[in-house]
Amino acid sequence: MTGRTGRGGARRAAVAAAIAAGTVLATPGAVAAADGGLPPKQPRTADLAVGSAECVTGEQRPYVRTVPQVTARLYGPGGGQPGEASRVRGEFEAWWQGEDGAEKRVTATTSTMHDTTPFSWQLPSTIPDETTVSWRVRAVNDDGASAWSSEGAGAPCEFVYDRTLPDAPxxxxxxxxxxxxxxxxxxxxxxxxxxxxxxxxxxxxxxxxxxxxxxxxxxxxxxxxxxxxxxxxxxxxxxxxxxxxxxxxxxxxxxxxxxAREPAPVAHWKLADAAGSRSAAAENGSAARAGTGVTFGAPAPSGTPLTSTASLDGSGHGFLTPGAPVVTGTAKDFAVGGWVRPARVDGTRTVLSQDAGTARAFTLGLTPVGSGPAWSFSVGGARVTGGLPEAGDWAYVLGQYDAGSGTVRLYVNGREVGEETAAVPVAGEGDFQIGRARGAQGYRDRWQGEIGDVRAFDRIVVPGELTALATRTALRVGHWALDTAPDGLAPETGGGAPLKLGAGASVFRLDDDPCDIFDPDCVQDWPLEGDGHLGLDGVSGHAATDAPVVDTAGSYTVSARVRLTDDAPAGPMTAISQGGEHGDAFKVRFDPENSSWDLVLAHADEPGAPETVLSRIEQPDGGFGVGHRVTVVHDASANEVSFYLDGVKYAEGGTAAFDAPWESTGGLQLGRARTAEGWGEQLKGVVDSVYAYEGVLSETEIRQLP
Incomplete structure (x- = not known):
């Protein structure tokens, strides 16, 4: 037994020596030891790679910009079958034709590893550039060597090392x-x-x-x-x-x-013409003839440069048209839009369109979708819908066709709604229409309500421009500095309704209770803003207006600076609210149980109505510092409510959908809220610098509040 093992070992050593010396050239039959041992299987070209590129020969050979690492999957006698793992080593060989015409070769042998392991060779830096390099590999064990990967049905792998940079374009x-x-x-x-x-x-x-x-x-x-x-x-x-x-x-x-700056629209009608006019003057383009169902001098959306709009009665005479197209070649970029206030949102109603024979090239308006209405923009046979049109509410709507992407988009109040939709424009250079759309039997889908500031563009309306067109500047309806309160009334700085101070509320001024700041016993309070602030005792202290300050069914912004003087309140304390008989349309309170500032909105003026709550974790300030500025924003056009603390709206929980606003009947309250037992949630602390706006302040404007 010992002698036979020794002779087998000698044979294997001889085979290994021959392989190492390069004298054992495997054939498809491979080289095997005389004792019946099996050599590895031939590597497959499909299992070889140059970097991330496959093994290729000929015109499809990869070009690489660094000297590559080549990799291979090798197989022992079991061919890589489960349970048949073997230990092998890889022999790699690469060659190319040198500049002198002679063939150059380099070789490398890996360590012995299981054939389940990838085998690789980092080629040497002596590899020439701009030259086709060929390489191959074979597997070797103690019983022999496989055929080279290039033999039989295989082929050498090739690549070109290219380090020459292309020219600057x-x-x-x-x-x-x-x-x-x-x-x-x-x-x-x-x-x-x-x-x-x-x-x-x-x-x-x-x-x-x-x-x-x-x-x-x-x-x-x-x-x-x-x-x-x-x-x-x-x-x-x-x-x-x-x-x-x-x-x-x-x-x-x-x-x-x-x-350059955005070119002017190709057509523009403010529709702010004098009452009784029978045509609309054009800022750009041609004047638009008005049907007898059009009345000029209608209200304009507040917070915009518009002074008036045109009201269309929804009849066959309620339309305007310049008698010419405004968009020529609808396969190019274009956009159309304007301010609208629908009197009715039932059925399909057209704001803007352009004729295309007995059809239309595009239509902007509203249409029924599911169980309710939606804004709509259609080009050819494609349509995008979105948003929630409501009778009596102003909205800026704009439809846009992007020729680069071949899609249509719809924007409502500056925000994209619906899903971008692929469209194929139709050839239609008929007359532009305001308030109606062409159909096979004549004009139809007539608008009932107001329309203003109609514009048509032969380009893309860029984001900043769209924001400017759709923005309604918030109108300040109240500012209470709370520096004085003669006869118990804190004046509104613009002469509006004052805040009436109740028992337990007083305006503190620094000059009311001075002491020597160098006296160690002097404990001096300081106004949060300006010359004074409102102090509330947490028992009955409050201040309120007699009537609502903001329309809580519409868009509004209300903000106040608040500092708590109770480190451990027994229950919630409300800083500011406005509501009705049973609940608050909104209130901002501190909740000691969660140590959070909360914005709470009741869904109805009813006992136990559902609530939407947005929270921000914050420790009570113990009567020191400048307190916190709390700001609530309701955007009726987007059906959203947002809560800011110190001018910051966190992405997580800073905004929530809210589609249940209601118009409050009570005044603005400082320091208390409606509860099931009546007035409660009294604030022990100070309130200062209260602002109220009709409309939505931007985030920048909110950060700039003092």
Whole structure:
């Protein structure tokens, strides 16, 4: 037994020595030891890779920009079957033709490992560039070597190491030249062309300031063309790099151009004409003839530059038209929009449209969706819907077709609603219509309500412009500095309704109770804002107006600065509220159980009505410091409510959907709230600098409140 083992070991040693010396060349039959041991299986080309590229021979060989690592899956005698793991080592070989015409070869042998382990070889740095390199691999164990991966049905793997960078591209644009001129404007799509001299360009990497990087694929002439819509006016830079098939990117070309402000709309009617007019004057485009069902001088949305609008009665005579198209070539970018207030939201009702024979090229308006109405914009056979139109409520609606993406979008009050939808425009250059849409039997789907500030664009309406068009400036309806309270009345700074102080409430002024600040026994309070603040005793102290200050069924913003003087209140303490007979349309309170400031909105003026609550964790301040500014914002157009603490609205829990507003009948309250037992949740602390607005303050405006 010992002798036989020794002779077998000698044979294996001889085979191993022959393999190491390169004299054992495996054939498809492989080399096996005389004692009947089996050599590994031949590697498959499908299991070989150059970096992340597959093993390929010929024109499809990969080009790489760094000296690669090649990898292989090797198989022992069991062929990698479950339970058949074997230990093998890999022999790699690479070769190429040198500059002198002679073949060059390099080899490497790995350590012995299980054949379930990937085998790899980092090729040496002596690999030449711009040269086709071939390589192959075989598996070896103590009983022999497999066939090379290139033998039989296999083939050598090839790659080219390419470290030559492509040239810097040349960038040109007929629309936005790099020549210090301001053209043509934000929202106007422009074409840019990239070209490079290198013959192996496969892509161009490019980016505009403020935009994510993108790739452009070149055509047969190795140039590429992109289209871009600037989203704002100003100096813009386009950065471009050419990329070759090895992944090398060449020097960057920075192309600087100047984007002018947004061009004026191609058609614009304010619809603020004098009562009795039979046409609407055009800011741009042609005057629009008005049917007898149109009445000028109707109310305008507050907080906008509009002074009046046109009211359409929903009859066959309630329309306006310039007798010409406003959008020519609907396969290009365009947008239409305006301020609207529907008197009715039943059925399909048209704000704006353009004729296309006996049909329409596009329609903006409202339409039934499911169990209720929705705003709608249609182009060709595509339609996007969204939002919640309500009779008597103003909204800014705008529909937009983006020729670059071939989609339509719908915006209500500056926010995109519905889902972006693919559309194929129809050829339609008939008359533009306000208040009606063309059908096979004539005009139909007539608007009933107000329309104002109608605009049509032959470009994209950019985000900042859309925000400006749809914004209603909040109107301040109350500001109480709480610095004085003659005869128990804290005046409103604009001469509006005062806050009437109840028992347990007083205005503190620094000069009312001075003491020597150098006296160690002097404990001096300081006003939160200005010369004084309102102090509340937590028992009966409060201040209130006689009537509501904000319409809680509409959009409003209410804010106050509050400081607690009770470190451990026994129950919730309300800083500010406004409600009705049984509950509060809104209240802001401190909840000691959760150590949080809460915004609470009852869904109805009924005992036990459901509530929406937004909370912010915050420790009581113990009567020191400047307290906290609490701000509640109700955006009726978006059916949302937001809560800010010290000008910050947290992404988590800072905003909630709210579709149950109601109009409160009671006055604005400081220091108390409605409870099941009557007035309660009395605040022990101080309140100062109270603001109330009709409309929605922006986040920037909220942060700027003192």
């Amino acid at each position: 040349v960038v040109t644009s007929p629309d936005y030249p790099d020549d210090n001129t301001w053209t043509p404007g934000a929202g106007v799509r422009g074409t840019f062309r990239f070209a490079a001299r290198s013959e192996d360009i496969v892509a161009y990497a490019y980016s505009f300031i403020g935009e994510p990087p993108k790739m452009a694929e070149p055509g047969p002439d190795r140039s590429a063309e992109i289209r871009f819509v600037p989203k704002a006016w100003g100096v813009q830079t386009l950065s471009v790099q050419a990329q070759d098939r090895a992944g090398n990117r060449g020097p960057r070309t920075d192309y600087t151009f100047r984007v």
